[in-house]
Amino acid sequence: MALDYMRKGASRFFGVILIGLLVVSFAVWGIADIFTGYGSATLVKVGDTEVSRDDYLQVQREVLQSMSNQAGRTLTLQEAREQGLDAQVLERLVGGAALDTHAADLGLGITEDKLLEEIMQDPGLQDSSGNFNGAMLQQYLAQMGMSEQTFLDMQRERNKRRQILATIGQTVATPNLLIDALDTYNNQTRTLRYVLVPESAVDASPEPTETELKSFYENNQAAFTQPEYRTIGVLAVTPETVKDQVEITEDELKDEYEANKAQYDTPEKRHVYQISFANEEDAKQAYEAIEGGKEFLEVAKDGGMKEQDVDLGVLTRTGMVDPVLAETAFSLEEGKVSEPVTGKLGAIALLKVTNIIPGEESEFEKVKPEIEKEILADRAENAILDMHDKIEDERASGATLEEVAEKLDLPYEEVEKVDVQGRTASGVDKELPQKEKLLEGAFASDVGVENDPVDARDEGFVWFDVLDVTPQRVRPFEEVKTEVGRMWRQDDRQKRLAEYTSKLVDELKSGETTLGDIAEEHDEDVVTTQPLKRSGMALNVLPQAVAQAFSLPEKGYGSAEAGVQGSRILFQVEDVMAPKELDGPARAELERQLKLFVSDDILSQYFGALQDRYQVTVNQEAINRLTGAEQQ
Numbered sequence: 001m002a003l004d005y006m007r008k009g010a011s012r013f014f015g016v017i018l019i020g021l022l023v024v025s026f027a028v029w030g031i032a033d034i035f036t037g038y039g040s041a042t043l044v045k046v047g048d049t050e051v052s053r054d055d056y057l058q059v060q061r062e063v064l065q066s067m068s069n070q071a072g073r074t075l076t077l078q079e080a081r082e083q084g085l086d087a088q089v090l091e092r093l094v095g096g097a098a099l100d101t102h103a104a105d106l107g108l109g110i111t112e113d114k115l116l117e118e119i120m121q122d123p124g125l126q127d128s129s130g131n132f133n134g135a136m137l138q139q140y141l142a143q144m145g146m147s148e149q150t151f152l153d154m155q156r157e158r159n160k161r162r163q164i165l166a167t168i169g170q171t172v173a174t175p176n177l178l179i180d181a182l183d184t185y186n187n188q189t190r191t192l193r194y195v196l197v198p199e200s201a202v203d204a205s206p207e208p209t210e211t212e213l214k215s216f217y218e219n220n221q222a223a224f225t226q227p228e229y230r231t232i233g234v235l236a237v238t239p240e241t242v243k244d245q246v247e248i249t250e251d252e253l254k255d256e257y258e259a260n261k262a263q264y265d266t267p268e269k270r271h272v273y274q275i276s277f278a279n280e281e282d283a284k285q286a287y288e289a290i291e292g293g294k295e296f297l298e299v300a301k302d303g304g305m306k307e308q309d310v311d312l313g314v315l316t317r318t319g320m321v322d323p324v325l326a327e328t329a330f331s332l333e334e335g336k337v338s339e340p341v342t343g344k345l346g347a348i349a350l351l352k353v354t355n356i357i358p359g360e361e362s363e364f365e366k367v368k369p370e371i372e373k374e375i376l377a378d379r380a381e382n383a384i385l386d387m388h389d390k391i392e393d394e395r396a397s398g399a400t401l402e403e404v405a406e407k408l409d410l411p412y413e414e415v416e417k418v419d420v421q422g423r424t425a426s427g428v429d430k431e432l433p434q435k436e437k438l439l440e441g442a443f444a445s446d447v448g449v450e451n452d453p454v455d456a457r458d459e460g461f462v463w464f465d466v467l468d469v470t471p472q473r474v475r476p477f478e479e480v481k482t483e484v485g486r487m488w489r490q491d492d493r494q495k496r497l498a499e500y501t502s503k504l505v506d507e508l509k510s511g512e513t514t515l516g517d518i519a520e521e522h523d524e525d526v527v528t529t530q531p532l533k534r535s536g537m538a539l540n541v542l543p544q545a546v547a548q549a550f551s552l553p554e555k556g557y558g559s560a561e562a563g564v565q566g567s568r569i570l571f572q573v574e575d576v577m578a579p580k581e582l583d584g585p586a587r588a589e590l591e592r593q594l595k596l597f598v599s600d601d602i603l604s605q606y607f608g609a610l611q612d613r614y615q616v617t618v619n620q621e622a623i624n625r626l627t628g629a630e631q632q
Helices: 053-071 077-082 085-106 112-120 134-144 148-168 176-187 210-219 250-259 280-291 296-302 323-329 364-379 381-396 401-408 435-444 477-510 515-521 543-549 584-613 620-627
Strands: 044-046 049-051 189-197 229-237 269-277 311-316 348-357 412-418 461-470 526-528 557-561 568-577 616-619
Touching: 044 085, 049 085, 053 077, 053 085, 053 620, 077 085, 085 148, 085 584, 085 616, 085 620, 112 148, 134 148, 148 584, 176 584, 189 477, 189 515, 189 543, 210 477, 229 381, 229 401, 229 435, 250 364, 269 280, 269 296, 269 323, 280 296, 280 348, 296 348, 323 348, 364 381, 381 401, 381 461, 401 412, 401 461, 412 461, 435 461, 477 515, 477 557, 477 568, 515 526, 515 568, 543 557, 543 568, 616 620
Parallel strands: none
Antiparallel strands: 044 049, 044 616, 189 526, 189 568, 229 412, 229 461, 269 311, 269 348, 557 568
């Protein structure tokens, strides 16, 4: 075999094999628009490149393994499909086939010697001495169910793809003007002065006419549409359900408590403040100033820090990242300031502690139910699986869930008319086991359909039947007339409040009035915010107001909805502050990010061009047969 030569360099197992495919999103292909069923063994075709059943299964295995690695456990096919496995496989196949077609048109290739050299130089296949590890490759091939020749073909194919992507995605140096512009966009801050204008600033709305009500009703029918409701029969088998079948002794509970007592105790908490310094000399000078009577926060402000910069909040000992600083903080007397201390991570700091909240040792009897629940969850698995089999046997015989529950003495609940969020017609939010998955399954099913149970893992299984469906409907005008009137009056008053504040903005711009005058008229205060970035918010200053503020010049005025229901704010852009000059590492990181953005944009345009050049067809019928989707 071609890989016999490489086996000679193998020494010992080390590292993990890294087989990446593509870093580009193939959403540009518009997968949903290219499905066809043309009845051949080919699953996907892009130009002259065809994707076979084996190609599909190979990529499916790779994507499933990648998803499992991200999840930290082995996912089943069904679980992976629920998380988008099939779409990811199809995107990779279509994108890869497009690259292969273009590579063939360009006449790209790689020699056998170069291919073997490239594989042997893969860091993921080398031991600690830098020698190729053939044993690791063989293990990977066995795990993936792949032959050496298939592996070589795959590497040859991916090399051609990398040649294209590395060339097209390569970006030149990013202009400083662009770096500075992005830094300004991200980090420029603006301080606002604002006045809250309450809804009472305008008169209450008059009674609407019948014509106005009906017009409002017709234009806002979504607000008066009753959602679809479903009545669901639910049978849940949880550790608590099979509790009588699991023996847990008092001694076992006490042993578990003694072995893990610390996790049941309430730890001491302290409000910690920390000022960090660049060097020990500055820290010593600050400490001496505090010893001389200067306030801790005053020292922080002298160093250009705000209170929120030094206030770490109320923490437990383990809540502090640096164990050395934690030890110091939790040995201080309340109100005292530590001498300069160098943390394990190199930080030089002064620490101050206020509000010491003592810890509390737990009592066995108080935490006994919690311990019992934890042990029960570990031991109930077999009993739950036995009950699962009994329920499935009864269902196979034609019994309803209610009949199964009665026969096996299990809890059964009929949940009357809930919407897809689990709310009743009166707005009550129903408590349901595995609520999200249960409702998702119930609203995808129908009356009379036997459904698979929801697998709640450590929490057992939940079976459900759809007993009744109440279709969505637009409630008649007469039924909601009172509600329509209330909403009309609210909407009308908000429109008039917006007109009123818009007029005030014009008066502010012309100098006819000031924010102070408006505040006095409405018995409100003029409030100044902290410096805000584009993504920031403040009390009563919502994202809509911040976005508007960043479109205005310094000293410009605006108005927007406030955080108080029904109110608006009038604001002025008090200060526009440029970001601090970027240091070397920060500028390099921003340049790296910009290169990625530019590269991604170029590659997206590239794949868009491939879409225009090559015809893409997907044999959905063949894929459904292969994946079993046609049986679902």
